[in-house]
Amino acid sequence: MQKIRFALEGDYIELNQLLKLAGLCDSGGAGKMLVASGTVMVDGQPEMRKTCKIRSGQVVQLGDVRIQVD
Numbered sequence: 001m002q003k004i005r006f007a008l009e010g011d012y013i014e015l016n017q018l019l020k021l022a023g024l025c026d027s028g029g030a031g032k033m034l035v036a037s038g039t040v041m042v043d044g045q046p047e048m049r050k051t052c053k054i055r056s057g058q059v060v061q062l063g064d065v066r067i068q069v070d
Contacts, residue, residue, distance in 0.1 A: 004067045012053040013069070015040065018060060022067050034062065 004022050016031030025031045032050040034040055040047050041061040054060060060067040
């Protein structure tokens with residue numbers, strides 16, 4: 001499993017933007033499509049809200065990639 005640590009700047013980041021900045025997709029729009037496909041997990045639960053607010057301490061997983069948000 002690939003593990004990525006993401007340093008949060010501010011209170012939160014939208015899920016689709018996190019996927020883009022972590023390099024898992026090319027754009028925010030592509031991130032929205034990934035979330036809509038039902039393959040993105042937040043803290044072990046499927047997340048379907050494309051602009052869900054991800055805060056420090058949360059873990060996002062897509063396939064075998066895990067993003068720890070700090």
